[in-house]
Amino acid sequence: MVRELREALDDHQFEVLYQPQVHLETSTVTGYEALLRWRHPLRGVIEPQDFMRSAELSGLIIPIGLQTLDLICAHISHWDDQLNIAVNFSPRQLSTDNAAREIIDTLDRSGTPHNKVIVEVTELGVVGQNAAATLATLHKEGIRIALDDFGAGFASFAALSELPLDILKVDQSLTWALSDAQHSSERAFIVMESIAAIADKLGMESIAEGVETAEQAAAVTRAGCTTGQGYYFGKPLPADAHTTAVQEPPLAVASPAQHRRWR
Known part of the structure; x- marks a missing residue:
């Protein structure tokens, strides 16, 4: 696969789709998460989970990440400046010595305002000191930082006090538990409400991932989350399909298996 990944880089086979993030009180699209896909010439679209490990181990994730950021900057150059764009970065990429400078230089070459960009990291991506230093530098440059999949691991609360998070x-598993008959939806709601309260007290925005139904959207709103993301609001779409308003009525919901393929 490493050889194919090198060819994919050379041939620009990577593409980006965008999933809306919606303010729960106003139903307004506030921004998008950029989601990477590999359009293989023979196998069609390949999801990140099927190639990311090989990219990480080979070190190719670093040039892939920079090429993807270039593509994102080109896509959003004519978007409304009030729309945010969240970009996922690899733990390995964030840990390189020049990571912060490479990201900032890419934004500056394209004229992308720093405050328009959100760098998304997972817990595993911020354990090392180099990655934490990268995030601190980016934050000082006006780039916001998001901690993804909060509540899915064990280091989240330590990260709250150690990292410059906005x-x-x-995590979507908590959103799904709100309407899962096999789990305690009441307990899930209390946990969701507590996380939203912590975010609010720390001056952070809280985004509920994996919102797939009207019931879940109502629940995360009651819990105090500021923003929602998931198939209820819209599936990942090409750059030219973005909008600033949620479709009314909301998009039809496909099966959970179909939804989770996009993550």
């Missing part, structure tokens, strides 16, 4: 993204 946004907490609540």
Whole structure:
């Protein structure tokens, strides 16, 4: 696969889709998460989970990440400046010595305002000191930092006090538990409400991931989350399909298996 990944880089086979993030009180699109896809010439679209490990181990994730950021900057150059764009970065990329400078230089070459960009990291991506230093530098440059999949691991609360975070993204498993008959939806709601309260007290935005139904959207709103993301609001779409308003009525919901393929 490493050889194919090198060819994919050379041939610009990577593409980006965008999933809306919606303010729960106003139903307004506030921004998008950029989601990487590999359009293989023979196998079609390949999801990140099927190639990311090989990219990480080979070190190719670093040039892939920079090429993807270039593509994102080109896509959003004519978007409304009030729309945010969240970009996921690899733990390995954030840990390189020049990571912060490479990201900032890419934004500056394209004229992308720093405050328009949100760098998304997972807990595993911020354990090392180099990655933490990268995030601190980016934050000082006006780039916001989001902690993804909050609540899915064990280091989240330590990260709250150690990292320059602006946004907490609540893991989708907690959102799904709000309407799962096999789990205690009441307990899930209390946990969701507590996370939203912590974010609010720390001056952070809280984003509920994986919102797939009207019931879940109502629940995360009651819990105090500021923003929602998921198939209820819209599936990942090409750059030219973005909008600033949620479709009314909301998009039809596909099966959970179909939804989770996009993550």
